[in-house]
Amino acid sequence: MVWAALRLPAEAPPAPTEAQVGLATWALQFTPRVALQEEAVVMELSASIRLFGGKRALRDRVLSQAGELGAVAVAWAPNSLAGLALARAGIDSGFRPSLAEVLDGLPIDTLSAARPHAVTLAQLGCRALGDLRRLPRGGLGRRFDDRLLAALDQAYGLRPEAHEWMVAPERFDARLELPFRVEMAPALLFGARRLLLQLCGWLAARQAGTTAIRLQWLHDAMRPRSAGAGGELVLRTAAPTRDVDHLCRLLAEHLARVELPAPVGDLALQALEVQALAVASASLLSDTVDEGEALGLTLERIAARLGPERVLRPVLQEDHRLEWMQHWQPAAEPQPRRMAAPTPLPQPTFVFPEPIRLAMQGDRPLYQGVLQLLTGPHRLEGGWWHRVPDAAVPGGQAMLQVQRDYWLALSPHAGALWVFQTRLADEAAWYLHGSFA
Secondary structure (H helix, E strand, O other): OOEEEEEOOOOOOOOOOHHHHHHHHHHOOOOOOEEEEOOEEEEEOHHHOOOOOOHHHHHHHHHHHHHHHOOOEEEEEOOHHHHHHHHHHOOOEOOOOOHHHHHHOOEHHHOHHHHHHHHHHHHOOOOEHHHHHOOOHHHHHHHOOHHHHHHHHHHOOOOOOOOOOOOOOOOOEEEEEEEEEEOOHHHHHHHHHHHHHHHHHHHHHOOEEEEEEEEEEEEOOOOOHHHOOEEEEEEEEEEEEOOHHHHHHHHHHHHOOOOOOOOEEEEEEEEEEEEEOOOOOOOOOOOOOOOOOOHHHHHHHHHHHHOHHHOEEEEEOOOOOHHHOEEEEEOOOOOOOOOOOOOOOOOOOEEEEEEEEOEEEOOEEEOOOEOEEEEEEEEEEEOOOOEEEOOOOOOOEEEOOEEEEEEEEEEOOOEEEEEEEEOOOOOOOEEEEEEOO
16 A cells, blocks of 8 residues: 655644645545544555556655645655654655664654653663564553554554545635735735645545635734725636646736735635536547547557457347356457346446355355345346357267356455355355455
């Protein structure tokens, strides 16, 4: 797994700060697995690496904007607790040479669970996490609380972690306290860009764009009475967008014509109008004629260049047996007529090449625990017409007829499964045929 820990300068706050929530909102554009952890924001990026063009491209993109949102350190590690410890120590990677070797050299106080026991551990000669790890586990568990041993195991990847994932709000409304009082309107762009980065991250997570935003500013408390509480600026675009540079350029043009009657100490940004944003497909092949050459013509041209047997496409079969619902044929061959909609039965996402026979506990099938049968039976019979050469019988043929009762089953550890029980066989048995994503 690949985790990124983005650390903010403050110590662990008792409650999430606006800066921390804003950083987490921005991070949702990379992955839905974003969580707040002490003074940092952590995100699990394993499933996003390929989407963003590889590890280096994803790392560069995160680093290019995280600093603008207040992150003082970014660290990468196989788990979030190790990433936070590395970020506190100013080390950016926990993958080389190995996580254990990198963590062993970190100071004790980089692990939050060890901080309450820092004085006692120092008296024992423990100044690094490696020293702490070498203490006898039994004595460590008896002398200190369970939280220390659990955190140590989690940081070294020996125990799983649990997180409460950040959920993108339905509406975007963010505030920012400026680090200094601003007297000239164009200088507001420094803080406004930080809010726009959060906005564009929120829009990317929702696959949307905005056509109208409102930037509000609040004057300093020590202002003249005539200055009022603050002001606002509404910015509109002709088409939905989430391009932060484009929005910054437009905002700079509008702020250049604004005069502030008093210094500004706070900013707020709201998305007034949000629309779904049509994103161009990243596929190399298009099914539509409007975007260029049709898929069929493209496949024909590639097949002519590489050979017809090297370019295949899946074709549905009029067959309810799971193994023969589709087959592969050369792409240049004519496509069969469109089939009628299949029977509305559950269909597994992943199908095993061959059904796996299951062990039994009494009359109940087992797969990573006793299976709980949820729905069924879905009875399936067919294949009497399907014959293939049988090597066991010279010149003979075997009939691929099946008589099965399918069930949607739940495994305690493997999740939802597609299993069946054979019927009218010499020995009735249970088999695993597929799993659901």
